[in-house]
Amino acid sequence: MKNIRHLSIFRRLSQFSIRRQLFIVYLPVIFLSTVAIGLFLVFDSTRQLTANYQHLAELNAQRVKSVLFDTTNTLNNTASSLSNDTHLRQFLTTNYETDISAIADIANYDQLDEIKKLQTSIANITIYTTNRSIPNYTYFQQVDDATRETVWYQKALVQPDAFLMTLPEESNANRLHLYKSLPLPLSTETAVLDIQIDYNYLSNRLRNSSYELELQLNDDPIFYSDKISQVGEIGQLTNLANTQPTTFFLNSNQNKILLTKSTLMMNNKEDVITIYAADTKAYSNLQANLIRWSTIVLVILIATFMIVYLFARFFTKRISQLQQAVYFAAIEDYDFFQNISGEDEISQISLDFHKIIQRIKTNEEEIYRSRLTQQELLNQQQQMEFNILAGQINPHFLFNTLETIRMMALTSGNSDVVYAIKLLAKSMRYTLEAHGTQLTSLEESLDAVHVYVKIQRMRFGNRVNFSYSVSNEINQKDMQILPLLVQPLVENAISHGLEGLTYPGFVRLTITKEEHDVLIVVQDNGTGITPEKLELLQRKIAIPSTHAKKNIGLANVNHRVKMFYGPDYGLTIESIFGSGTQVILRIHDLTIDKAVSD
Structure with missing residues (x-):
């Protein structure tokens, strides 16, 4: 019965011309929707303005x-x-x-x-x-x-x-x-x-x-x-x-x-x-807003009536062809568009629009897959770079440490040997635990530095002297930093900065706050670096770690800091030939971000 009623209505509508059908069907829809939207806009704008x-x-x-x-x-x-x-x-x-x-x-x-x-x-x-x-x-x-x-x-x-x-x-x-x-x-x-x-x-x-x-x-x-x-x-x-x-x-x-x-x-x-x-x-x-929006709705109603009237008058002859074009476009039979007499622009626009949509969908799928692949490669590269740094245990350092333990075993009692092995175990344990972790506390990083310095003093005695200071504004237990940041700086200062000294060498570690940043400064009293070598070293450090061949520790530190904290952070080197070298590492204080999020 319902279908019969619907057919009866359509039959009655089909008795009228297309122009009258537009007035009968579309004008009430446009009028009611415009009035509904207008009333909503009046109410909503009044509410928001209030x-x-x-x-x-x-x-x-x-x-x-x-x-x-x-x-x-x-x-x-x-x-x-x-x-x-x-x-x-x-x-x-x-x-x-x-x-x-x-x-x-x-x-x-x-x-x-x-x-x-x-x-x-x-x-x-x-x-x-x-x-x-x-x-x-x-x-x-x-x-x-x-x-x-x-x-x-x-x-x-x-x-x-x-x-x-x-x-x-x-x-x-x-x-x-x-x-x-x-x-x-x-x-x-x-x-x-x-x-x-x-x-x-x-x-x-x-x-x-x-x-x-x-x-x-x-x-x-x-x-x-x-x-x-x-x-x-x-x-x-x-x-x-x-x-x-x-x-x-x-x-x-x-x-x-x-x-x-x-x-x-x-x-x-x-x-x-x-x-x-x-x-x-x-x-x-x-009140003025109410009058303004009411006037706009009234103007829209009059304008839509005139537009529908002109549309019905101008496009009546092409409505049937447009309807067929939409149908064939829905079944993706685009050859039909070529058979439209006069090459109707509306039919051509419909076909072009459909093609554009298909191309856009295809391009978006390709872009999405490309981005997923690029992100996966980037993640793999970052993990590879961190693995390179985490596994960067100098074989010469282990050899020299073991040789020191052997000599101490020959010249002293077992207590010194136990102490040396304990230090080496601590150093290796920190490196292994840092592998695969994203962050560690500043206190743990400083403990690793102490162990490293003690091992070096076992090798070189009073030729290696180390001191450090941490600002009272910094909570060493709460502050989280990337692992293996501080030790490479101290290791570089002892291995390269104090290399070849005939007098006692001193390395000074200073950690201070500067607004929302943390400055990690390592100074030594070594022979320094010539301007030419300093410029070359700075260029090497700026190269990502996967491409650097020398000074991979400093390059990795600089690259990892920039990737994690942003391009505004990283490592700088200052040196005066004959007076020593200073390495400055700037990182962001993650404690502030955590406090804000809490």
Whole structure:
């Protein structure tokens, strides 16, 4: 029955011309899809734009909090500095015989002037003192009965920490003050520091043309507003705020605004500054976005109607041929395209497109197989290079070590022989354990170096002297490096740097941190290298290890470091003929990357 119904519909459609079929079938599809997509775009863009405005409002609140934190922290630091000022403390506890002598000391005390000059956030500094011998002059004010009855003065006497309060000024506009009792030990006098924040400073730092801002300390009237006339009152934004951190409200003018409420806890854990920031343009911008997208959808609907109309009018005669071309293209019978009368471009494009797709698929498969082969070869090469280095135990070194053991067995007791064999076993064990491992600790690498140096001292005695130092910033157990990095450098310094010396040779190993990198430096006091040989050696070291024939240890070290850490890392050699040689190896500190990933 369903098939019969479908056939009946198609039969009815076939009774119309192709042009009418396009209008009957395609126009509803285009219309419905355009409307659906348009509605989705309108909804999604409005949602994203709303989220962006909310995020921007929160970022603005964070900016305000940062400015307030810096400002209040500056005031606290200033108050702490004055609390510890012994000159000021001595001045406040001195009993002056005349006002002239007191004023002279005030004039000589320029610390407060320097603070006013350097701290632009401070409007006024006043020190209230009970010392009657200090007159009311510049920054100093005697405590009178009215001052004693104020809340801030009584609070300062019982609270040692600094605290904030807002007090009305002559214009009845609240200003933010920081109060702190100045300690005067061994004295019956008291002193309270009063620092007033400069309103213009806050305005210059906080004003943002896109937002209205109000600041409130605790539950007091606001002490800052972009509309200065509202300072000292309960602000409009404060009345609108509720428990939601960021939302839309109707203001007094019945306009919707985006309001953000945030809080900043002060250092004394008692005072809280509440930040109210309102974006007055957000809602209107959302409405404009809605109108804009609705207009775009309407324009698209009209444009698609016109396009379909023109398409139906222009291509009606070729629709049947295009349908046949698509069919034969689906069964890969491309000879049909040659039989289309007039060599229709649409048929040719369909055929070419199909061929292009087939070629692209073939090329991608070949590229993928090539990359797999190349990566496999690279992995094999790296493993081969590491195997070459891991197996790089100098036969002459083993022969000389065994010869030393034999001579020691002839000239000394068994304890020396046991010691020599133990050192050789440790050296061979480290080399074998390092084989096949990607990383090892710096501590294990240094242990291998110690063993190697002890064996060399058994051969050459005091002719080989070794010392090392590791920066305190480096944790030798936690730091992971490639195996067989440090020992080849020391081995090169002893084998080549100290070769032919008639005086005691010294090798110095230094490991330091430089930002995120680690520098491994090996120095010797040998005869050095001539400039010509140094240039030749540097070129050989730059050659990958599979191609180097000499100095394979240094070349392998340099190549492995560059492959593992990157092209910015590696080995450099500096030498002055007659004064010794210095080898510098720069690697990246993997401990930092691990800490970041954790």
